[in-house]
Amino acid sequence: MATNNNSFQDTIKAYLDKRAAEDSLFAVTYAKENKNIKDCCSYITSQAKKQASNGCAMIEDSLIFSARIRGKRIETVEVSLKQLKVVQCRGLQNSNTEYHDRIISLVTKNMHLIKERLKAKKNGTKKDVNRIPQGVDMAV
Known part of the structure; x- marks a missing residue:
């Protein structure tokens, strides 16, 4: 079960795992050693903050x-x-x-x-x- 602190990362990982299982081209990129959930979530958060306007x-x-x-x-x-x-x-x-x-x-x-x-x-x-x-x- 996901903890409150990691629920965002757990949710993203579950989505990416499912996508990798369904899409073999995505699975190749997803399996690369330099890829990790923490960096992925940081990227998602930074992109959301860039799109924010006036809070x-x-x-x-x-x-x-x-x-x-x-x-x-x-x-x-x-x-x-x-x-x-x-x-x-x-x-x-x-x-x-x-x-x-x-x-x-x-x-x-x-x-x-x-x-x-x-x-x-x-x-x-x-x-x-x-x-x-x-x-x-x-x-x-």
């Missing part, structure tokens, strides 16, 4: 961001951009915090802002898609 990352039709209090990350929130709803919200070690319900409520209440930005991006308008409008209470 948020866009990942396959999802918006991922952190709910913070005084700069400290409380929970990570995933919003489905197709369904426009919170699909995941977790604190440290995949647990809910005392703020969990309030965070989900706050994100849900402001979902229209995400919808606005998606529409602006789709229409190619000059609207700043990274700016939270004045008067929006984002406090937890």
